[in-house]
Each structure stands twice: as C-alpha cells, then as structure tokens.
Amino acid sequence: MNRNAVTPMPREAVDKAKASLGLADFACANIREVVTVANKVEAATGLKYVRMEMGVPGLKPDTIGTEAEIEALRQGCAARYPMLDGHPALKEAAARFVKAFTDVDVEPRCCIPVSGSMQGAYATFMDICHAVPERDTVLFIDPGFPVQKTQLDIIGLKHVAFDIYGVRGQDLLDKVEQMLKAGNISAMLFANPNNPSWMCLQDDEIRGLAALADKYDVIIVEDLAYFGMDFRKDVSHPGVPPFQPSVGKYTDRFVMLISGSKAFSYAGQRIGVAVISSAQYDRAYPALASRYGVASFGAVFVNRILYCLSSGTAHSAQYALAAMLAAAADGKYNFLEAAHEYGRRAAAIKEIFIKNGFHLVYADDMGDPVADGFYFTVGYPGMTGAALMEELLYYGVSIISLDSTGSHQQGLRVCVSFVSESQFPLLDERLKMFRDDHPAA
Numbered sequence: 001m002n003r004n005a006v007t008p009m010p011r012e013a014v015d016k017a018k019a020s021l022g023l024a025d026f027a028c029a030n031i032r033e034v035v036t037v038a039n040k041v042e043a044a045t046g047l048k049y050v051r052m053e054m055g056v057p058g059l060k061p062d063t064i065g066t067e068a069e070i071e072a073l074r075q076g077c078a079a080r081y082p083m084l085d086g087h088p089a090l091k092e093a094a095a096r097f098v099k100a101f102t103d104v105d106v107e108p109r110c111c112i113p114v115s116g117s118m119q120g121a122y123a124t125f126m127d128i129c130h131a132v133p134e135r136d137t138v139l140f141i142d143p144g145f146p147v148q149k150t151q152l153d154i155i156g157l158k159h160v161a162f163d164i165y166g167v168r169g170q171d172l173l174d175k176v177e178q179m180l181k182a183g184n185i186s187a188m189l190f191a192n193p194n195n196p197s198w199m200c201l202q203d204d205e206i207r208g209l210a211a212l213a214d215k216y217d218v219i220i221v222e223d224l225a226y227f228g229m230d231f232r233k234d235v236s237h238p239g240v241p242p243f244q245p246s247v248g249k250y251t252d253r254f255v256m257l258i259s260g261s262k263a264f265s266y267a268g269q270r271i272g273v274a275v276i277s278s279a280q281y282d283r284a285y286p287a288l289a290s291r292y293g294v295a296s297f298g299a300v301f302v303n304r305i306l307y308c309l310s311s312g313t314a315h316s317a318q319y320a321l322a323a324m325l326a327a328a329a330d331g332k333y334n335f336l337e338a339a340h341e342y343g344r345r346a347a348a349i350k351e352i353f354i355k356n357g358f359h360l361v362y363a364d365d366m367g368d369p370v371a372d373g374f375y376f377t378v379g380y381p382g383m384t385g386a387a388l389m390e391e392l393l394y395y396g397v398s399i400i401s402l403d404s405t406g407s408h409q410q411g412l413r414v415c416v417s418f419v420s421e422s423q424f425p426l427l428d429e430r431l432k433m434f435r436d437d438h439p440a441a
Helices: 011-019 031-045 063-074 088-102 116-131 146-155 170-180 203-216 278-282 286-292 297-309 315-329 340-355 385-394 421-437
Strands: 111-114 137-142 158-163 185-191 219-224 254-259 272-276 375-379 412-415
Touching: 011 031, 011 385, 031 385, 063 315, 088 111, 088 254, 088 272, 088 315, 111 116, 111 297, 116 146, 116 185, 116 219, 116 254, 116 272, 116 286, 116 297, 137 146, 137 170, 146 158, 158 170, 170 185, 170 203, 185 203, 203 219, 272 278, 272 297, 278 297, 286 297, 340 375, 340 421, 385 412
Parallel strands: 137 158, 137 185, 185 219, 219 254
Antiparallel strands: 111 272, 254 272, 375 412
C-alpha cells in the first residue's frame, strides 16, 4: 500500500479520530467505534463517507403502522403503562402472523412484545441462565450479531461458536452434536437469513437442529430479525407456501425473535416480539422456582425479567406493529415489497466491489449463490479484514471487519441500507482509487 497516496479523506483527520478512541489496536474497534471515527472525520472535514457499517434500515415505514401509532397516541395510550405481557391486539396479531408466514401454531399469550429483538434476546438469555444454571454456555452458529455475545458477557454466561463457512448439511449437524455432547450448553442461537453472510439454513438443517435440541434438551433461540428477506423465495403471501423456515415446525424447545426493525422499517420505535412455544412457556424449572418463587419459564420472562428491564414495551409502538402484522396476515399488506429495495441495492453494490478487485467471502449457499439482501461480505487479496476496514476509512468508505462477527474468514461486512443509488458512482470512484493504490499481488 502507498502511505503517501492522496486519499479522499485526509489521513491526518482519520488518524486523529482513531487516536481519540484510545484503542491499543484499531482492529478491535466495534461497530459503534467505527461509526464514531467516521462521524468525527465528517465533522472535521465536511466530507461525507459512504456509510456501510451500521445495520440501520434506510426505508420509510408503511403508513399502516405510523397511522395506527398516531391514533393510539391521540386516544391517550401514552398516559397508561402498557401491560407487561403486551397489548392484546399485538399478541393476537403476532400469533396470526407467525401462523400465516411460518405455518407454526403459537398461542397469543406466548407472544411477548419486547423493545426490539435486542431486548428479546437479552431477556431470553437471562431466563435460560437461571433456569439451567448447571449449563453455563450458549452455542452460536457464526458469523452473527456481535452484541448478543456482549449480552452474555454482561449476564455472566459463557459462549462457544463455530464459523458456518464450509460446514453445511450433515457436517453442520455433526459439528453441533459434537459440541452439545459436552453437556454444558443450555441454548443455541442462529439467524435466518444470517447477519452478515446472508446464508440461509435449509429445511433439512433446521429439522436436524430441532432434533438435536430435543435429544440434548437445549433451547433454540431463532433470530428472525430479517424475517422473509431471503428474496430467492417469495414468502410474503399469508397461508401459502413457501414459508419462512422455522424450528417451530419440528420442536417446542424454541424462542423465536421477530423484529419490527428491518422487514417493517420500524427500528426507531424499538419494537419486536419474542414468540415462545406453549410447552417452553409453561415448562417449570426448579431453579427458577427457587430463585424467583415462580417456576414457569414464560412467567419469569414476563413478570420478573421484563418487569425489571423496562416494565413492558412502549405502548404506542405496540399498536403500530399490531396493525402491520394483522394487515400482513390478512393479505392486505405485503410487508416485504418495500424491502426488496435492499436486494436491488446489494446486486448493484456487489458489482461495484467486484469490478474493483474485491471478491465475495460467503458466496455459496448449499450450491446456490447467496441471495442479494441487507448484507453481503467481501475480501481483498493480500489484506486481512481488520487492515482492510482501517485502510478504507482513508478512502471514504466506512465499514466493519468480519472479525467482530465471529467469522474466521478475512473480509468485511457490507450493509447496503444507507447507500443510495446516487452514491454508486462515488463508491465506484473511491474503490477504484483504493485498487490503484493497493494493486493485488
């Protein structure tokens, strides 16, 4: 690399912003720290980055949700505490939505509004931690959302993981079983589609994981933050296959996390639903009874953990999500239609990276190309992901390394949500400058 090259972002400004973080090694920077550097450079120079680091939705929410929330506020819902277990209309709509789009039967009482999937995961981990204290470890099928591991660090739970790259089908099931045999794992978590690889577990894999959960008495936390956003299959028609794949078809040891942030573009209101199977909700654990005086997994989730975390979920946002879920389940609202924009952006942005010497890291999905969606992954010859992340800051591209996601591959996570079509030429120009200054070996 040419350290004397003139770059789109002044090197002095970038170096000063990095130094302000006080990190011994910038390769350890997390998402928010990369964002901080980019913000500081923009403020100091007046220049703008092409922002690809944050998984923040870039589309407007449908008026179905906003109008429902506005009307709820007009009716005075802000003056009342929400019920801990959620607004009845949202609980009912969530159960109908899950049935319509996953073909899994769940009870409304077991659909609990949470302040985004982040809180849903945190509360689930806390419940599991206390329900089976003799098992102190959660298994992650990586790469994944790094903050979920931070949540476990805060709670005091251990975690183990493996990179799904090259480990699919029966190899995946064999790997998981090998790890479950240790006897210390209480739960496993995976996302489908996966953040950041955008790979999707297939039905045979999900069925196999469900069977392993039953065999080893492990709870599956199924993170569906990107519900239905594998655009290779159209799952947007209620009650009609194909459905969003879910372990709920094959086991009752599950907590399903549904987010309002991505598919519904309602991120700012921090709203989601934790869907617990009836059997898991009602399952009694002696350790919970001893600790809380309540044995039921679901009762502890709602009346102990959520009560202490936030005393329920913002009232008005529940009305918004209830309206959107109900309209989707009734076939009056195609909740994925707008989200296809992410797929269109991904296809165009992938092409820009590839023409400038980058390659896809997670490219193959059980013999098929990975779908175009909210994220994809790229690498560059001869450079680690951390070095690539750091160097691209000088070239006006803000992005994160795969290292922070649990991946063992060298590369970057590209988020397309904030990159508008008008920025495509700028991205192409900056990546061309990068390629010219970093000729591949």
